[in-house]
Amino acid sequence: MSENGHQIALNAIDESNAEESEDETLKERHNIPMLEYASLSMDALVDELEKLTAVEKVMSVKEHVEEIKKEFLAKYHHFIEEKKDEFKAENPDSTEDFEYHLPLKSKFDTLYKQLKGKQNAHFKSLQNNLNANLDRRLAIVEEIKNLINPQENIKDTLKIFNELREEWRTIGPIPRDKYNHVWNNYHFHVENFYDYLHLDREARDLDFKHNLELKQKIIARVEELVNEVDITKAFRELQDLHRIWKEEIGPVDREHREEIWNQFSALTKQMHDKREGLFANQREKETANLEKKKEIIAEIEKLATEEVTAHSQWQGLIEKVEALRNAFFSAGKVPSEINEATWAEFKTAVRNFNSHKNAFYKDIKKEQNDNLSKKMALVEKAKSLSVSEDFAATTPLMKQIQEEWKQIGHVPRKYSDKVWKEFKDACNQFFDRMKATRNEANSEEIEAFDKKKAYLDALKDFQLTGEHKADLEAIKAHIEQWKSFGKVPFSRRHVEGKFNKILDALFEKLSLSKKDGDMMRFSNKLEQLSGSDDHRKLESEKIFIIRKIEEVQSEIFQLENNIQFFTHAKKDNPLVKEVFKNIEKHKDELKTWKDKLKQLRNLKQE
Helix, strand or coil: CHHHHHHHHHHHHHHHHHHHHHCHHHHHHHHCCCCCHHHCCHHHHHHHHHHHCCCCCHHHHHHHHHHHHHHHHHHHHHHHHHHHHHHHHHCCCCCCCCCCCCHHHHHHHHHHHHHHHHHHHHHHHHHHHHHHHHHHHHHHHHHHHHCCCCCCCHHHHHHHHHHHHHHHHHCCCCCHHHHHHHHHHHHHHHHHHHHHCCCCHHHHHHHHHHHHHHHHHHHHHHHHHCCCCCHHHHHHHHHHHHHHHHHCCCCCCHHHHHHHHHHHHHHHHHHHHHHHHHHHHHHHHHHHHHHHHHHHHHHHHHHCCCCCCCHHHHHHHHHHHHHHHHHHHHCCCCCHHHHHHHHHHHHHHHHHHHHHHHHHHHHHHHHHHHHHHHHHHHHHHHHHHCCCCCHHHHHHHHHHHHHHHHHCCCCCHHHHHHHHHHHHHHHHHHHHHHHHHCCCCCHHHHHHHHHHHHHHHHHCCCCCCCCHHHHHHHHHHHHHHHHHCCCCCHHHCHHHHHHHHHHHHHHHHHCCCHHHHHHHHHHHHHHHHHHCCCHHHHHHHHHHHHHHHHHHHHHHHHHHHHHHHHCCCCCCCHHHHHHHHHHHHHHHHHHHHHHHHHHHHHHHHC
């Protein structure tokens, strides 16, 4: 049992040395830390891959590169699957093939291709030399074997032997599958040379003694390594000591040969056992990580079954799932044999949750598309009525479809402006034509225009005193004076716009809050419309305000909906903060529009 344990430990050293002997650049990989790539995001993985492209000895990072590739592609494919599910949920009737371009994937592909190109070039160059080196080492073994000839001069033979040993040390790498066999063969014939060649006994004994001292020093160093805290570092040095023992130090006398080798192999067994203990601890951590991940998966599966009926509720669940996703990714490695199955369970749990969520938003999308169809039908109806010459019969019909428009809910945001513009233009075309057919102005309106035009010229010289209350009362007096002049002809109503511009400038100088200034100007506008007896304009203003309310509400809904796509980001992320700031801005705007609508309705009731 003990001998078998010793051999397992020695085999572990031999296999690692054989691999690194084939390509000496692999030794460098132990100096490059292998991170917990499973816990890194796709962006972080690409950053790490980019760092590895700067490593000169590319084969030393081969395992790192492949581990990064495995983790990146797993996360990328999961990300694409989620996007595809979202696309299908939002476009249930679409016949288009799903496509999604992630710039980060292109960067990853470029970096990976660059590294693989360097590795392939290195491997090709290496392969050209391996077999040639193998042939020369085999030839040296044969030459040492043939040196055992009692007829030859001992000094000449010893000189040739030392030259062959020196050449052996300088020959480059050979295929790893031949390494141990070739070395054992070489070592056998070197020992054979020492044992059977009739060398000068004194010279041989001195060489044996020197080799024994070197190997005793190695044993003393390994005894120190057994107590080294950094087991991985100690094992790496043990590998190097094994290589020196085998390749650089000659044999010792038969009396000590087996004893000293047994000492060395016994210490190697102790180091191997400590290393296996380290692996066992890592295995325990991986098993604990597995339990954490299973708990996370179970929690996501539970959230995927909750009954949710409101957008705000969904936002809470989405945040919880995103936190669980991050916890899953940062939980660390699990046992390799269960890794794929655990990842598959996680993806299934997330997919089920997303399917549950997408079904909710799919219903909202369908309702908005139905509303779009209804509004487009009203647009066509308004367009057909807009060319009518029978104003008496058509006017109530136009007002009726305007009321119908107001009763229809939200449409998809990307169509909202376009469909409203078409509808508004058709309505305006009709009412503008109707207005144009009426008497454009009477004598009182002409007189009012002349008075207002003259008043504008006088108002240009008006200056604020800097006394806020007095200035505000003065502006109100100008407004009352302006209203007292009465209506102006339809074709000359631009004079009202000029007056409003002057008011805007005065209100700006008064430093009123944006809302107060806006509401004061709106009050003035309402009084102008009310005094003109143009009920169509009042109705049009009402429709316009209602539309703006709908637009702002839709924008708020869309922004809140968009937050779900930022759930991977922290709340202090600048982009997320900007979205929340935008939502608050729209809510303030919505309140202003609602106040205007309330003021307009109160005016109509009076």
